[in-house]
Amino acid sequence: MEMLVAFIIGVLTTCGVFLVLRGRTFPVVVGLTLLGYAVNLFIFASGGLVLDGAAVLKQGLEIPDPLPQALVLTAIVIGFAMIAFAVILAMRARADLGNDHVDGQLPEPPKNPRRTVVGKL
């Protein structure tokens, strides 16, 4: 089971990172969502996996580690706030800049952007 969870987290991370590396804002936001899932599962997994454990204090059942759960619970809510902020920022950027590229401008045909700052004396 541990192997399976590790695999799931790996898949989510891979997909998330790939989307985060895209040039347009919406895929990046979707990528952030996937990465968020991966990270939440990661923190959750740090407490170990318990099948059919006690949801609340109860005699006779194994109690899963509550601390990572508490961390992840708030992380999920804060994660939502972050995604919301990112997507609204993306919309705002499109409204103000006229495109939805993460760089704020559409990519030009590749050329070497060489900036020279000459030391002035």
Next chain:
Amino acid sequence: MTALFWIPLLTTIGAFVPLFTRGKPRSLCAAITAFLPAVSLLLLLLHAPAVFEGETLIERFQWVPSIGLEIAFRLDGYALLFSLLILCIGLLIILYARYYLAAHEDMGRFYAYLVLFMTAMLGIVLSENLLQLWLFWELTSISSFLLISFWSHKSEARKGARMALTVTGMGGLALLAGFVLIAKTIGSYDLSDVLANADLIKESGNYTTILLLILLGAFTKSAQFPFHFWLPHAMAAPTPVSAYLHSATMVKAGIFLLGRFYPALSGTELWFYLVTFTGLATLLVGAYMALFKHDLKGLLAYSTISHLGLIVLLLGLNSDLAAVAAIFHIINHATFKASLFMAAGIIDHETGSRDMRQLNGLWKYMPHTASLAIVAALSMAGVPLLNGFISKEMFFAETVVQNSLGALSWTIPVLATVGATFSVAYSLRFIHDVFFNGEPRNLPKTPHEPPRYMKLPVEILVALCLILGIAPAWVVSGLLTSASAGLLQGAVPEFSLSLWHGLNMPLLMSIIALSAGAFIYYNRERLFAFQAQFPPRDAKLEFERILQQLINGCNTLYARLETGSLQHYILLLLMLSVVVAGLPLLSLTDTTEQQANLPIDNLTLTGAVLLTLASVVTVVWHRSRMIALIGASVVGLIVSLLFARFSAPDLALTQLAVEVVTVILLMLALFFLPQKTPKESPPARVVRDMGISAIFGGLMATIVYAMMTRPLESISDYFIANAKTGGGGTNIVNVILVDFRGFDTWGEITVLGIAGLGIYKLILSMRLYMPSTDSNGRPWNPDVHPVMLSTISQALLPLALLVSAYIFLRGHNLPGGGFIAGLVTAVAIILQYIANGVQFMKERAGINYQALIGSGLLIATLTGLGSWLFGRPFLTSWFDYFSWPLVGKFELASALLFDLGVYLTVIGATLLILANLGKLTTPERAQMEEER
């Protein structure tokens, strides 16, 4: 009798005084500036008797004891000698500069820099703590930069200053590294400890590194070969600065350092080879180059380099007597070189030129100055009856007695004589070319004697040269003995300061040097012709070229990294994280299970397969944004199921509710954004990104697996044990949130509230194009609020609210709580918005979401503050059980009130975001723009 700190403190204050004298008469300005350093000098002299008796005065104040930094001053004979030189010559320079600077120049600024520099030098020589010493060392670099570039309108002044700063600053960094290594070796930054633990340092494995670093610091500062090139370019400074920096202070700081660490570092072969040969090379290069300089100050600059080489050479010989000779030459060099620089300044000032091809025959015009300069120059040449002669004799004697090179030991005295020969030649050139040798040629001004008091400092110093030269034992032996005791930190060897030691080897060497020097000068034309064959090299240009290359290199790197593309930055960041996260994994050899794995069951496996498929769909169809969104939401659902599977019902509920809200949010956003992503990544980039993300995912999976298969040591046992008894709840997760870690949650909801408000502000001033059709050109469905949905949703609302209230109330003991209840309520209300429209909601429930956030935070905060009323810390919780008829036994906890705050904040923030974004699609938009 202490209060040593007043000595540098007075000059520190003194550095600010001149700034207030702007616009005052110049003599007054000079007098006021000189006052505090003069008091400093007096204080120093008050301490002198104790020092002469062999005492070492040390004074400490704690500063940052944890890193070994304290303010500590130390005055022994060696420090006393340098302090005297710094203050006395400094005062003479203040007097001299009053006449040197032109009326229109900013005298206050000049004096401020000068006194600041004086402070820095005093700080170096009086420091007991190494870090403090280093601090002042850097301060000399900075203040000398300011002084050299005083005439900042001249390009050469700026370049010279920058070069000096770069070279000495670099040396300073090496010095710091050396000091840190010393402290690591002996465990203290105290100079006394360093000197007392000399053997510990020399025997440690760090000795070579320490020595190299400290020598690097000293040699750059003292312009030793091959770092000597900055000094001639520092001559662009006003002459008083050159006279001060290059006779008694700046360049002597390196020498001071060598002497200060002499007991701790010298006495080894490595020291001998490094120091002696550096000194010898510097002596020869300096003396030879000086002869060819047509610029008066250039000649003096190279001569300074050469004399510094001589002193370094003496220190390198590992002989106590040689160290005494070095100290004596420090004094002598300071006197004759300061006076020569000042004389050169007078000549420059009164003739308008420093070029020895123009300056000839000045004897006729300024006999007084000329005689002073001639005496000083003869002292530099080492002519008897002058102080330069005596220290040169001592130098020769030391080179003769050393036998460190075995059968080749004779080379050192021979080369020393060669150096002295050139020294005689350039001194003769200084005298003959400037004061005799025909008539002046095309001088800008008609030469005449300078003002009376401009000559006074030169007269004092030249008189000293004479006195020291004729009766050295009488004048200086006390000071020399105490300074040598300070340098050697032990018994001072017998030395004899007298004019006549009989017919011996040093005298013969002096005679050879004098006659050969005269011969070389007589035949100088040939030598000049020979030297002219070499292509002219300008160290300044070379230095600038190297610097420019460095800057270009940095620019290229900068342009690579700093492209202005966020996409590029995130790639760099990810690659860096791959390295940072991956490297430690290389040493983690064992990822195999150390704990038994749980068996995989079919249910979970199905979930995992679905999740994988959904993720892949999201990525593959990511350019069709709606499909990607659906894929991501499927992933989210399965993640919440996974939480449920692994015994975390609270997480499952939260994830489910957040999922609903997130999907609604992203769909609303998609309404305003393009529906499709254009295909613009070149295939190479896609492959690259795939590679990086696969590596990243692989790393993540490895770390997770390694983490899960290792024995778990959790701090949660405390929470499990105390949840019921201390927090009054059986839902440990909720008790952690509202009780154990309530402060975290409090911060958390504050962030949530701020995010909501920030988003609200972003939305308010957004001007977006509202599409009237979908991406395929089909108009939107005219039935905006379908009756069916509207009816069902209205019926659903009370139910949903009831459920959320239930979830909220039971949260402390069963899965639920403020976060989840808040999200459920928010979803229920959003459903009303979707089904019935903004107008409908506004008429029926005009909730102000900002106020909701505010009141939620307020309730949470007040609950926390409430515990103060009972004399408990912030957010201490209270609970008790009550029993009412009909209701039965129930629990009341202050944590419930706190959870109410969480509940309200979550509703407020979620709805503030969604409702306002939703409004943008309705006629409410116009009204929002008005509100703005």
